[in-house]
Amino acid sequence: MTSLPSSVDVAIIGAGAAGLGAAHALHGSGLSVIVLEARDRLGGRAWTVQASPEVTFDVGCGWLHSANKNSFVPIARQLNFEINTDLPPWGDRAFGDVFPEAERKDFVLALDAFYERVWEAAEKGTDAPAADYLEPGNRWNPMIDAVSTYVNGCELDQVSLLDFEAYEDTYFNWRVRAGYGTLIAAYGAPCPIALNCNVTLVDHSGKRIRLETSQGSLEAGAAIVTLPTDLIADEAIRFSPALPAKLDAARGLPLGVDDKVTLALEGAEAFPKEGNLRGATMRTAMGTYHIRPFGQPCIEGFFGGSFARELEDAGVGAMAAQSIDEIAGLLGNDIRRKLKPLYESRWAHDPFARGSYSHALPGHAGDRALLAAPVDGRMFFAGEATSPNFFTTAHGARDSGERAAREVVAILSKP
Numbered sequence: 001m002t003s004l005p006s007s008v009d010v011a012i013i014g015a016g017a018a019g020l021g022a023a024h025a026l027h028g029s030g031l032s033v034i035v036l037e038a039r040d041r042l043g044g045r046a047w048t049v050q051a052s053p054e055v056t057f058d059v060g061c062g063w064l065h066s067a068n069k070n071s072f073v074p075i076a077r078q079l080n081f082e083i084n085t086d087l088p089p090w091g092d093r094a095f096g097d098v099f100p101e102a103e104r105k106d107f108v109l110a111l112d113a114f115y116e117r118v119w120e121a122a123e124k125g126t127d128a129p130a131a132d133y134l135e136p137g138n139r140w141n142p143m144i145d146a147v148s149t150y151v152n153g154c155e156l157d158q159v160s161l162l163d164f165e166a167y168e169d170t171y172f173n174w175r176v177r178a179g180y181g182t183l184i185a186a187y188g189a190p191c192p193i194a195l196n197c198n199v200t201l202v203d204h205s206g207k208r209i210r211l212e213t214s215q216g217s218l219e220a221g222a223a224i225v226t227l228p229t230d231l232i233a234d235e236a237i238r239f240s241p242a243l244p245a246k247l248d249a250a251r252g253l254p255l256g257v258d259d260k261v262t263l264a265l266e267g268a269e270a271f272p273k274e275g276n277l278r279g280a281t282m283r284t285a286m287g288t289y290h291i292r293p294f295g296q297p298c299i300e301g302f303f304g305g306s307f308a309r310e311l312e313d314a315g316v317g318a319m320a321a322q323s324i325d326e327i328a329g330l331l332g333n334d335i336r337r338k339l340k341p342l343y344e345s346r347w348a349h350d351p352f353a354r355g356s357y358s359h360a361l362p363g364h365a366g367d368r369a370l371l372a373a374p375v376d377g378r379m380f381f382a383g384e385a386t387s388p389n390f391f392t393t394a395h396g397a398r399d400s401g402e403r404a405a406r407e408v409v410a411i412l413s414k415p
């Protein structure tokens with residue numbers, strides 16, 4: 001950990017994937033840099049924990065989405081992290097009889113037809129809630145909406161059609177055996193970072209930017225802000241003079257909620273490795289389960305949207321209890337005594353995240369570019385929400401940090 005300097009060329013606010021991407025890109029530029037991080041760890045929404053001696057658990061990001069275009073893949077290789085390319089559990093696999101193959105195929109057809117309608121509508125260029133393109137009365141609508149809660153963190157009525165279509169999915173989804181959070185922490189380790197350093201004010205009224213933090217104040221020639229959108233929108237960090245256009249853009253890109261839980265599984269050998277369990281197919285408020293990720297003796301649950309928010313609000317343990325009830329409903333009551341809660345996330349209640357990842361509200365697809373735009377040639381913005389095509393992801397966040405660093409270098413290196 002680096003102590004707080006009194007003056008730097010560039011202050012980066014936040015040591016998540018975006019802030020670390022910016023710090024790496026500024027290395028060797030000749031500019032002095034400090035990353036200011038409120039937490040006592042780096043990684044932000046990327047965080048791996050050892051949930052038990054046998055279970056490594058990514059509390060936040062876990063998948064190297066669009067892996068063939070994901071900038072963390074070459075970084076993982078360079079840092080000697082083992083990459084796992086097994087197929088993800090979603091898609092066409094399911095464990096047990098609760099969601100038979102014929103039903104799954106029917107669902108996938110309905111989902112594909114929905115995506116096709118969204119694509120055609122987006123081609124016309126007018127925004128609308130993505131929910132408008134659900135086929136009225138289709139039996140699979142609640143489950144299509146559940147998929148939206150997993151990928152967008154919210155239901156389709158809150159999702160901009162144009163933003164949804166702008167996301168680039170190459171359908172390669174890989175993983176890091178040691179955890180995505182572990183990889184990102186290792187990537188950030190060489191960077192100059194002040195931990196436990198909560199930035200409360202960015203005063204850009206003077207010649208140099210003054211930042212007030214929980215560890216005192218410092219001056220900087222430029223600042224790169226990488227905070228999650230809800231923290232900007234709620235003014236958890238204050239700009240002086242105020243930046244109303246940034247607040248508006250952040251409000252157009254609220255964070256949805258996605259949460260994960262891991263349960264220890266006794267007698268795991270009787271269950272398939274990398275299995276998928278999804279049973280309550282006719283409603284949106286349901287979990288989806290990953291059986292024995294990497295062959296570990298556990299089941300991971302994933303919840304999204306308003307259901308995830310409700311479970312968080314119900315208190316610690318509610319998500320694990322819901323998972324056990326739901327799994328017992330699918331596989332029989334005997335499994336209850338084999339499952340033991342190990343760890344669950346609470347991203348909406350996390351004071352330095354306040355949610356999981358951003359989605360553009362209908363009519364706000366353009367807000368990603370507005371949030372990303374520099375101010376006065378000395379305040380720069382990065383973070384997953386500013387990524388044009390890889391928003392919601394860790395690699396999109398990292399790339400956005402690199403983009404902001406290039407903007408800084410282009411401006412600060414001008415005579």
Ligand SMILES: Cc1cc2nc3c(=O)[nH]c(=O)nc-3n(C[C@H](O)[C@H](O)[C@H](O)COP(=O)(O)OP(=O)(O)OC[C@H]3O[C@@H](n4cnc5c(N)ncnc54)[C@H](O)[C@@H]3O)c2cc1C
Binds near residue numbers: 018019060198385391
């Ligand atoms: C449950 C879940 C599952 C996910 N799954 C995936 C996945 O499979 N694949 C994928 O690619 N992505 C996934 N994501 C998304 C991914 O984790 C994020 O998009 C990415 O990590 C965001 O990086 P960031 O740098 O933009 O923001 P953050 O990681 O949030 O970094 C911002 C940093 O700023 C710090 N901060 C906040 N306020 C202050 C302050 N006032 N002063 C100083 N520091 C401050 C925070 O502590 C944080 O460290 C998932 C996220 C969640 C929550």
